[in-house]
Amino acid sequence: MSAIQHKIEELRETLKKHNYNYYVLDHPTVTDYEFDMMLKELQELEGKHPEFYDPNSPTMRVGGEVTKNFETVAHDFRMYSLDNSYSKEDIEDWEKRIQRVLGDVPVEYTCELKYDGASMSLTYENGSLVRAVTRGDGFQGDDVTANVKTIRSVPLTLNGDYPPKFEIRGEIILPREGFAKMNQERIDSGEEPYMNPRNTASGSLKLQDSSEVAKRPLECLLYSIVGERLGIDTQFQVLESARRWGFKVPGEAKLCKSTSEVMEFVEYWETRKNDLPYEIDGVVVKVNSVQQQEELGYTAKSPRWAMAYKFKTEQASTLLNTISYQVGRTGAITPVANLEPVLLGGTIVKRASLHNADQIEKLDVRVGDTVFVEKGGEIIPKIVGVDFTRRDVGSVPTDYITDCPECNTELIRKEGEAQHYCPNYYGCPPQITGRIQHFISRKAMDIEGLGGETVELLYKEGLINDYADLYELTKEQVLPLERMADKSAENLITGIEKSKEIPFERVLYALGIRFVGETVAKKLAREYKSIEKLMAASTEELINVDEIGEKIAESVTDFFANEQNTAIVNRLQKHGIQLEISAESLQNQTDKLKGCNFVISGVFEKVTRNELKKLIEDNGGKVVSSISSKTSFVVAGDKMGPSKKDKAEKLNIPLISEDDFLEMI
Incomplete structure (x- = not known):
């Protein structure tokens, strides 16, 4: 190694250590001036010797990379959302659900503070940061690596005994002090202050110039590690390991042996949350044992082994000026309260949902009322009551509209449903535009270069009237549109063409059939393999498909009974949209396990749990989380949960090994 290379490596290591001491341990060991002088020396040496470039050098912290478009990246491991609880009873009910699956075994809980920021997933390979991706829709997010590298509490390289590859999840936050300082600077320069730290942190991640991100005092607080064969047995061990490898993991987490201890932790921090250097909106409670977490598994949206306890919701009162009505893509009518602007939870609220006619009648909400507004789950504002002491004597009850506010068609309300249509x-x-916007959305056709506003514009200009029309657009047609440059027109047409590669199950979801969400679309695609076979299926045949009820079956047959719908589907087919499972996918699929329900329990050597699940599904089987009389087999690995083993034996459910299963397929 040359003397220059040695000096560069020495400076990088020294700066990394000082950065960790300052931003992670909050214990600086050199002055800011000394740190800046070493950083400047390293920048000069790297500038003169580009052959020693390192993407994870401390000099990357200052930013400078400009990102015009943030690439969409699929998460290797889905980022689930958490179920919310608001009372001791909710937590106790959750514990009962856990015990029903695990049986009468001791369960410990890790309690952590719920940071109010922007969710982030960081991927490390061989101890180096390779990717930072936003939560997005949980399945895929935006690659913001260049911006995240400027956050000083995010280690670019790790220390110690870390796994060769893993993802670590956390929240990007703006501490109170840094947020206050940013706002003071904006006020001093005559600019409007930012409204709250959470939105400002989230917005910072999407700035195009990473050097601007570097100026913001963002921090990253980590709380979860995912990957294969990590050698970590508990959530508390996750936190300790992450801290040891160089991540900023707050020390307030606590291991609790009962829900009463959990509630003590919750009550302690609910009264002391304002003493923290950053904002929190609750506590996250997790089953501590990783093995028990695997036994409990997931619902369609959330882990069964974790629960968010949300602190009491902030409430405000304000004047209800008018009620307007929105029409959704399915024709559902949603009444919206237009309010006198009021500050709630750090944001100005001007509108709130009134849900449906029954809710308006139940609360007796009237125009001119003073109403109480809350944020449902602290996200969507909703009206929860009326201050009747301030009601005008001349007020009249709200008459729900009878005709569509957009096309004047008389509304209908089906028996047993809350909404008008x-x-x-x-x-x-x-x-029309709502269906097209759903069709192009990220979880559906994911058409890059095409957003909701452009859809509205294309419809208004008479260029599209349904989603099949998208595939007949030309660059020359879209170029004259407002704010449409040559490059953006080209990107739009390219994005539409690229969407022809989207697999059948996502196309099926994109069609917007009522009650057919992502999970149902996957089941139907797996069962029928092509749109022709699905279109030919009767309601009775559809009901026989696993987990397809009468309501979904009728909705599917009604959709395809409509001639306009089938004409659009036929046009999509002519344009080359994937309306059947590809031959490549079918090669790996069989019906060997059709009608069989499998429970997976324990740790496996030859395949991971996710691979095992995929093998079951690819061969027509179904993975279920808990053992019942309907379970066909339990695939039992090492460290299988004793309660599941006992239950399987009592119900005479066959226990098969990993090798038995692989031989079976």
Whole structure:
């Protein structure tokens, strides 16, 4: 190694250590001036000797990389959302659900503070940061690596005995002090202050110039590690390991042996949350044992082994000026309260949901009332009551509209449903554009270069009237549109063309059939393999498909009974959209396990749990989380949960090994 290279490596290591002491341990060992002088020396040496470039050098912290478009990246491991609880009873009910699956075994809980920031997933390979991706929709997010590298509490390289590859999840936050300082600077320069730390942190991640991100005092607080064969047995060990490797993990987490200890932790921090250097909105409670977490598994949206306890919701009162009505893509009508602006939870609230006619009648909400507004789950504002002491004597009850506010068609309300609907499926503008917006959305066709506003514009200009029309657009047609440059027009057409590669199950979801969400679309695609076979299925045949009920079956047959819908599907087919499972996918699929329900329990050597689950599903089987009389087999690995083993034996469910299963397929 040359003397220059040695000096560069020495400076990098020294700066890394000082950065860790200052931003992670909050214990600086050199002055800011000394740190800046060493950083400047390193920048000069790297500038003169580009052959020693390192993407994880401390000089990357200052930013400078400009990102015009943030690439969409799929998460290797889905980022689930958490179920919320608001009372001791909720936590106790959750514990009962856990015990029903695990049986009468001791369960410990790790309690952590719920940081109010922007969720982030960081991928490390061989101890180096390779990717930082936002939560997005949980399945995929935006690659913001260049911006995240400027956050000083995010280690670019790790220390110690870390796994060769893993993802670590956390929140990007703006500490109170840094946020206050940023706002003071904005006020001093005559600019409007930012409204709250959470939105400002989230917005910072999408700035195009990473050197601007570097100026913001962002921090990253970590709380979860995911990957294969990590050698970590408990959530508390996750936190300790992450801290040891160089991540900033707050020390307030506590191991609790009962829900009463959990509630003590919750009550302690609910009264002391304002003493913290950053904002929190609750406590996250997790089953501590990783093995028990695997036994409990996931629902469609959330882990069964974790629960967020949300602190009491902030409430405000304000004047209800008017009630307006929105029309969704399915024709569902949603009443919206237009309010006198009021500050709530750090944001100005001007509108709130009134849900449906029953809710308006139940609360007796009237225009001119002073109403109480809350943030449902602290995200979507909702009206929760009326201050009747301030009601005007001349006020009149709210009459729910009878005709569509967009196309004047008489509304209908089906028996047993809460919402009114506009039945003018093909003539009501918000339904038409709403269906197209759903079609192009990220979880569906994910058409890059095409957003909601552009859809509205294309419809308004008469260029599209349904989603099949998208595939007949030309660059020359879209170029004259407002704010459409040559490059953006080209990107739009390219994005539409690229969407022809989207697999069948996502196309099926994109069609917007009522009650057919992502999970149902996957089941139907797996069962019928092509759109022709699905279109030919009767309601009775659909009901026989696992987990497809009468409501979904009727909705599917109604959709395909409509001639306009089938005409659109036929046009999509002519344009080359994937309306059947590809031959490549079918090669790996069989019906060997059709009708069999499997429970997976324990740790496996030859395949991971995720690979095992995929093998079951690819061969027509179904993975379920808990053992019942309907379970066909339990695939039992090492360290299998004793309660599951006992239950399987009592119900005479066959226990098979990993090798038995692989031989079976």
